[in-house]
Amino acid sequence: MIPDLECQSLTKSFTETTAVKGVSFSVAPGSFFSILGPSGCGKTTIMRMIAGFLEPTGGDIRIKGKSMLNVPPNKRPVNMVFQHLALFPMMNIAENIGYGLRRVGLPKAEITRKVGEVLDRVGLPGIENRKIDELSGGQKQRVAIARCMVLEPDVLLLDEPLGALDLKLRERMKIELKSLQAAFDTTFVYITHDQSEALVMSDQIAVMNEGQFEQVGTARDLYYRPQSAFVAGFVGDSNRWTGTVEQAEGNRIALRTQDGMLITSATQGGSLPTGSMAEIFLRPEAVRVAHDAADLARFDNRLSGEVSSLLFNGAASRILVRGDTGQQIEVTLPQSGEFASLAKGAPVHIGWAGEQTACFSAEP
Numbered sequence: 001m002i003p004d005l006e007c008q009s010l011t012k013s014f015t016e017t018t019a020v021k022g023v024s025f026s027v028a029p030g031s032f033f034s035i036l037g038p039s040g041c042g043k044t045t046i047m048r049m050i051a052g053f054l055e056p057t058g059g060d061i062r063i064k065g066k067s068m069l070n071v072p073p074n075k076r077p078v079n080m081v082f083q084h085l086a087l088f089p090m091m092n093i094a095e096n097i098g099y100g101l102r103r104v105g106l107p108k109a110e111i112t113r114k115v116g117e118v119l120d121r122v123g124l125p126g127i128e129n130r131k132i133d134e135l136s137g138g139q140k141q142r143v144a145i146a147r148c149m150v151l152e153p154d155v156l157l158l159d160e161p162l163g164a165l166d167l168k169l170r171e172r173m174k175i176e177l178k179s180l181q182a183a184f185d186t187t188f189v190y191i192t193h194d195q196s197e198a199l200v201m202s203d204q205i206a207v208m209n210e211g212q213f214e215q216v217g218t219a220r221d222l223y224y225r226p227q228s229a230f231v232a233g234f235v236g237d238s239n240r241w242t243g244t245v246e247q248a249e250g251n252r253i254a255l256r257t258q259d260g261m262l263i264t265s266a267t268q269g270g271s272l273p274t275g276s277m278a279e280i281f282l283r284p285e286a287v288r289v290a291h292d293a294a295d296l297a298r299f300d301n302r303l304s305g306e307v308s309s310l311l312f313n314g315a316a317s318r319i320l321v322r323g324d325t326g327q328q329i330e331v332t333l334p335q336s337g338e339f340a341s342l343a344k345g346a347p348v349h350i351g352w353a354g355e356q357t358a359c360f361s362a363e364p
């Protein structure tokens, strides 16, 4: 099957910096693809090249198999929703949505029909005559999407469109955007620095760092099987230790941390040499808690300590456990479990399996 979008060795150099360094990826038809990365990693530069606002220094961009190099922005089968939405406040909703259709000279009756149809599809029927400032933040988002989708692009590019919304609306819009994408059955390429947006909405996520893709995968792949320390640290919360590999056997290592703790970990893809520096990540929800140390005998990592702080977080609680030798370990506890009412200062035992950690070389 020909991908809706394919970038091959895409590169963009500016005078002082190379913002995108040979990025290759393809996006299957009708899927939600996100590029997730910290500020300045090159996300917007990729979008602007796909949209045609920036010429690549190298590589190719193909939409439905056709190279977009030298195709002007208005001739590309893509459209873009910006963070500030760029709706025209002096026009009503119908005029806003019909703007692109008027520019290509479609007859008036056809425009009216298409505008009505797309408003139905975004769940806002009959609001043609309203003004932009008579809409809620969520409705404006949907109108901005309708204005793009009425032109039936092969690919819709979305540049952090939820960035300006308050938290509650953002949560709702994540779900709405995903269902709009499914309803239109059109490929969405979404850029964000907010992992929770990418994890909730995307079929595939590319984690980007310093101009390159570190890993492309589903939300589960990235969360449970990170392939680099950057991905493990950027996606989700983790306890994180750096230290020296003291023992290495097969795919298992024992790492001595800087504060003297010995942690056993399973390495991904081969061993790490004894004496080398490595980094270990452990999800707070992978840690088990017990009143009795004997209940944790099955784990190769065990620690005794006390609860040093409690963080209530709705559905779950976070506790920090201070080990006997001073290390702090973050643990997630379900709200309804036996340990939900642990108090600060309570003695606890914790344990986790080496297989639950992610371990990477930290050699320079």
Ligand code: ATP
Binding pocket: 014, 015, 016, 017, 018, 019, 037, 038, 039, 040, 041, 042, 043, 044, 045, 046, 193
């Ligand atoms: P943010 O999330 O903050 O928008 P981003 O990941 O989208 O960041 P880009 O805007 O793509 O990052 O920028 C990547 C790098 O390229 C940055 O170092 C930026 O300063 C640089 N850059 C972007 N546009 C230009 C330009 N027109 N001229 C020179 N440098 C640029």
